[in-house]
Amino acid sequence: MKIFLIVIISVLILLVLAIAVFALTFDANRYKDLLITKLEESMNRDLTIDNISINLWHGLGIEAKGVVIKDRNKTWNDPLLTIKSLNVSVEILPLLKKDIQIQRLRIPDLSINTGSGTNFRCALDLKVNILINSLSQEDMLKTLNAKGNMKADNAVLENMNVLKAALDKLNMLPDLVQKLKDKLPEKYSKLLDQNYTAFKPMDAGFEIRDTRIYFDKLLVKSDAFYLASKGSVGMLDQSLAISSNFFIPKDLSGAFISAVPELGYLADNEGLITMPLEIKGKVPDVSIMPNLNYVLQKLIASKGQELLNKLFRNK
Numbered sequence: 001m002k003i004f005l006i007v008i009i010s011v012l013i014l015l016v017l018a019i020a021v022f023a024l025t026f027d028a029n030r031y032k033d034l035l036i037t038k039l040e041e042s043m044n045r046d047l048t049i050d051n052i053s054i055n056l057w058h059g060l061g062i063e064a065k066g067v068v069i070k071d072r073n074k075t076w077n078d079p080l081l082t083i084k085s086l087n088v089s090v091e092i093l094p095l096l097k098k099d100i101q102i103q104r105l106r107i108p109d110l111s112i113n114t115g116s117g118t119n120f121r122c123a124l125d126l127k128v129n130i131l132i133n134s135l136s137q138e139d140m141l142k143t144l145n146a147k148g149n150m151k152a153d154n155a156v157l158e159n160m161n162v163l164k165a166a167l168d169k170l171n172m173l174p175d176l177v178q179k180l181k182d183k184l185p186e187k188y189s190k191l192l193d194q195n196y197t198a199f200k201p202m203d204a205g206f207e208i209r210d211t212r213i214y215f216d217k218l219l220v221k222s223d224a225f226y227l228a229s230k231g232s233v234g235m236l237d238q239s240l241a242i243s244s245n246f247f248i249p250k251d252l253s254g255a256f257i258s259a260v261p262e263l264g265y266l267a268d269n270e271g272l273i274t275m276p277l278e279i280k281g282k283v284p285d286v287s288i289m290p291n292l293n294y295v296l297q298k299l300i301a302s303k304g305q306e307l308l309n310k311l312f313r314n315k
Contacts, residue, residue, distance in 0.1 A: 045080065046070050060090040082111040100130040102148070122155035122199075130208075144235075146208040155199040162197040163224040166246055166275070169290050176260060183259035188252060191224045198222060211236045224252060231279070240286060242279040247272050 032052050039047050050066025067083040070076060085108065091101040105126040112120040128148025167177050181189050200221040207214045212232045220227040226249070231242030248256065253273040257264045266273045276291035 043069065044072065046072060046076075048076075060092050062088045062090070078113065080113055082113075083107055084109045102126070102128045102130065116160075118160045119158040120155070121158070122152045125151040125153070142211055144208055144211070147205070149203070149205050152199075152202040155202065157197040157199070159195055160197060161192065161194050162222070163248075164192050166225070166290075167192075169288075176263075179260050180256060184255055188255045191252075197224075208235070224248065227277075229279075234282075237282060239282045240279050244277040244279060246275045246277055246290075248274075 032049060035052075036047050036049060046069070048066065048068045049064055051064070053063045055061040055063075063085065064083070065085045067081075067086065068076065068079045069081040070079045074080070087104075087106045089103040089105075091103060094101045105124070105128075107124040110122055110124050114120060126148060128146050130144065130146040130148075164177055167180070177192060181192055184192070202218075202220060204215055204218045212234050214232045216230045218229045220229070226247050227244050228247070229242055229244040231240065231244075233240055233242075250271050253263075253267060253271055256273060257267065263273055266275060268274050276294050277288055278291060279286065279288050281287050
């Protein structure tokens with residue numbers, strides 16, 4: 001989730017301020033320098049943009065190339081976010097009411113350095129309707145309201161196996177991952193040996209109000225798991241308040257339970273291993289913790305049922 005947070009905050013602030021400063025002032029000669037200054041102040045990060053071009057054939061079209069964002073204390077060889085090119089198409093008439101209707105934002109190749117040795121890549125497609133009541137930098141975000149939809153394709157998290165990392169959190173079951181590798185069929189054990197995580201296409205709606213980004217149904221899927229989340233992200237303070245449920249598909253859950261019977265305590269009524277997660281903190285200090293009370297309750301309930309079964313069998 002930290003990765004998707006960085007995507008949402010960085011790209012959305014980039015988009016909102018870029019469109020607002022340029023489209024609402026129409027100062028093309030000063031646009032690039034003014035845009036970079038505004039973005040650097042808003043994000044408290046350094047920014048470069050190689051080239052910006054516009055066209056008015058179908059609304060207001062903006063293309064930017066060579067967009068790179070880095071933390072203040074980093075070098076340009078260690079960027080936070082890299083965009084080779086992006087294209088934005090905006091309706092012209094609604095701009096008179098400070099209503100920014102983005103027909104489409106397309107980023108074919110987005111690369112994000114999470115700062116932990118991993119790298120997230122995807123193609124991003126976004127549609128959003130933005131309403132702002134101020135052009136000043138600080139008030140712009142405070143008065144911003146928006147609704148939109150985001151799609152991500154060809155998403156890959158390099159140098160991290162999310163399934164293995166989640167299982168490692170279950171420290172009450174010692175050597176869990178190693179037990180699974182030793183007992184799982186080959187086609188399943190390979191999932192735990194991968195040093196990356198490939199995601200299926202993602203599609204999520206979002207809303208912005210009171211300087212926070214809200215989402216109710218963010219579903220992240222891979223071949224080994226899926227994550228259903230809801231919550232909010234602060235655009236100014238970058239704080240998180242997200243609740244998630246981590247699921248392992250039924251066939252893979254069955255294989256896991258066969259290899260490590262203790263995991264059966266975490267299965268729901270449909271046979272899916274599931275684990276509630278709480279994601280809190282502020283970027284970059286984000287904590288992702290399983291709900292251990294849920295795990296313990298499932299364990300206690302399962303053990304209690306075993307004792308009752310034994311009692312009735314004895315009678």
